[in-house]
Amino acid sequence: MAASANPGGATARIVIENCAIATVDADDTEYASGYVVVAGNTIESIGAGKAPEGLENVVRRVDGTGHLATPGLVNTHHHFYQWITRGLATDHNLFNWLVALYPTWARIDEDMVRAAAQGSLGMMARGGVTTAMDHHYVYPKGSGDLSGAIIGAAREMGVRFTLARGSMDRSEKDGGLPPDFAVETLEGALAATEETVHKHHDASFGAMTQVAVAPCSPFSVSTELMKQGAELARRLGVRLHTHGSETVEEEKFCHELFGLGPTDYFASTGWLGEDVWMAHCVHMNDSDIEAFARTGTGVAHCPSSNARLAAGIARVPDMLAAGVPVGLGVDGTASNESGELHTELRNALLINRLGAHKEAALNARQALRLGTYGGAQVLGRASQIGSLEAGKLADLVLWKIDGIGHSSIADPVTAIVFGAAAPVTLSLVNGEPVVEDGRLLHVDEYAIARTARDEAQRLARIAAGS
Numbered sequence: 001m002a003a004s005a006n007p008g009g010a011t012a013r014i015v016i017e018n019c020a021i022a023t024v025d026a027d028d029t030e031y032a033s034g035y036v037v038v039a040g041n042t043i044e045s046i047g048a049g050k051a052p053e054g055l056e057n058v059v060r061r062v063d064g065t066g067h068l069a070t071p072g073l074v075n076t077h078h079h080f081y082q083w084i085t086r087g088l089a090t091d092h093n094l095f096n097w098l099v100a101l102y103p104t105w106a107r108i109d110e111d112m113v114r115a116a117a118q119g120s121l122g123m124m125a126r127g128g129v130t131t132a133m134d135h136h137y138v139y140p141k142g143s144g145d146l147s148g149a150i151i152g153a154a155r156e157m158g159v160r161f162t163l164a165r166g167s168m169d170r171s172e173k174d175g176g177l178p179p180d181f182a183v184e185t186l187e188g189a190l191a192a193t194e195e196t197v198h199k200h201h202d203a204s205f206g207a208m209t210q211v212a213v214a215p216c217s218p219f220s221v222s223t224e225l226m227k228q229g230a231e232l233a234r235r236l237g238v239r240l241h242t243h244g245s246e247t248v249e250e251e252k253f254c255h256e257l258f259g260l261g262p263t264d265y266f267a268s269t270g271w272l273g274e275d276v277w278m279a280h281c282v283h284m285n286d287s288d289i290e291a292f293a294r295t296g297t298g299v300a301h302c303p304s305s306n307a308r309l310a311a312g313i314a315r316v317p318d319m320l321a322a323g324v325p326v327g328l329g330v331d332g333t334a335s336n337e338s339g340e341l342h343t344e345l346r347n348a349l350l351i352n353r354l355g356a357h358k359e360a361a362l363n364a365r366q367a368l369r370l371g372t373y374g375g376a377q378v379l380g381r382a383s384q385i386g387s388l389e390a391g392k393l394a395d396l397v398l399w400k401i402d403g404i405g406h407s408s409i410a411d412p413v414t415a416i417v418f419g420a421a422a423p424v425t426l427s428l429v430n431g432e433p434v435v436e437d438g439r440l441l442h443v444d445e446y447a448i449a450r451t452a453r454d455e456a457q458r459l460a461r462i463a464a465g466s
């Protein structure tokens with residue numbers, strides 16, 4: 001029963017007890033056996049031992065024996081539409097992969113985007129994501145209400161959601177990578193982005209839908225769109241998101257076209273600041289990292305996608321040491337076919353240990369922090385989500401760690417980070433159950449799988465005939 005299904009009208013409570021808890025608060029407080037009391041959409045109390053006695057309006061008690069409770073995972077970079085173009089151009093680097101896929105991506109329509117969003121969201125929610133985001137930047141002419149379809153899918157799934165309304169206006173004829181028919185005009189992109197913010201952005205505490213301004217990348221967006229996009233976001237009071245410093249090719253492109261490296265180019269267009277977060281940031285020198293730290297610019301670290309496209313290893317330990325906010329991202333599933341965020345905790349830890357800092361690069365608790373509190377920071381919501389603390393929103397996950405995959409791993413946090421992807425027994429978003437025993441509660445997972453397959457095949461047919 002959902003917490004809000006309380007005929008009496010008083011605030012309904014869910015009590016979770018007997019589980020290990022990693023709060024990911026400022027002190028990394030953990031309880032070997034503790035409780036969480038959820039009242040309405042917020043966490044009322046949390047602590048060691050049993051829940052306080054005498055609580056009223058308790059609509060549900062959960063025995064968390066054999067589980068670890070953590071904050072829900074926060075995904076900070078994704079492209080949902082790619083769910084229906086997975087498994088293509090599997091042996092390409094970024095630029096070649098983009099050139100191979102843009103002609104197909106330019107054929108998407110509203111039904112395809114809805115099906116892809118449902119698949120992307122379902123996969124993440126099932127794996128413990130409570131806050132999702134989609135950086136959507138392909139808006140072909142006449143393709144329908146793509147933003148509305150994506151937001152509708154997130155609402156249906158029950159997850160908290162940020163739509164980064166993307167755009168592209170630098171096509172092949174202007175020295176960019178996307179084909180001419182896949183881009184918008186400068187004016188068209190800005191007007192549509194503003195309309196999306198007015199229509200869908202909720203600035204309140206507990207908002208389920210937010211919108212960010214998100215031109216795609218330096219090699220698909222004009223300098224004017226970068227500048228005016230930043231001005232628009234600040235005028236509307238929403239956040240800014242884009243891709244940055246992903247590959248050596250991008251670095252070369254920026255030097256050739258702008259006479260600047262990517263970070264200096266972003267600075268020159270108004271794109272450094274505490275209201276900005278950028279995906280990847282793989283190729284950053286010391287002064288780039290210092291600029292991000294000084295301005296509070298956030299990073300969405302996407303280790304699997306960076307490995308899949310051979311982009312390199314982002315300097316996450318150096319960023320954290322400098323004070324840069326860092327979250328984790330799945331990235332689009334055309335470059336990370338799994339589409340899961342919980343495995344990114346493990347991959348972030350392992351891949352960063354292959355870099356300069358070796359075994360000291362990241363530990364299990366730092367990886368968990370990246371996937372929770374760090375994500376909340378880069379989305380500008382660290383006072384609302386990202387840790388389990390009284391007064392924050394009730395977005396939490398109960399991971400099953402007494403099964404075959406995890407029961408013999410000594411420490412619960414180590415179990416979910418170093419071990420296999422742990423099953424999700426219960427996931428709450430805004431105090432409402434979204435996943436129970438690994439099953440999505442509000443949608444039919446098998447119907448989503450069938451529709452995604454059908455729409456992927458329809459897109460492939462259309463692209464082949466174009």
Ligand SMILES: [Zn+2]
Pocket residue numbers: 077078079243279331332
């Ligand atoms: Zn991306």
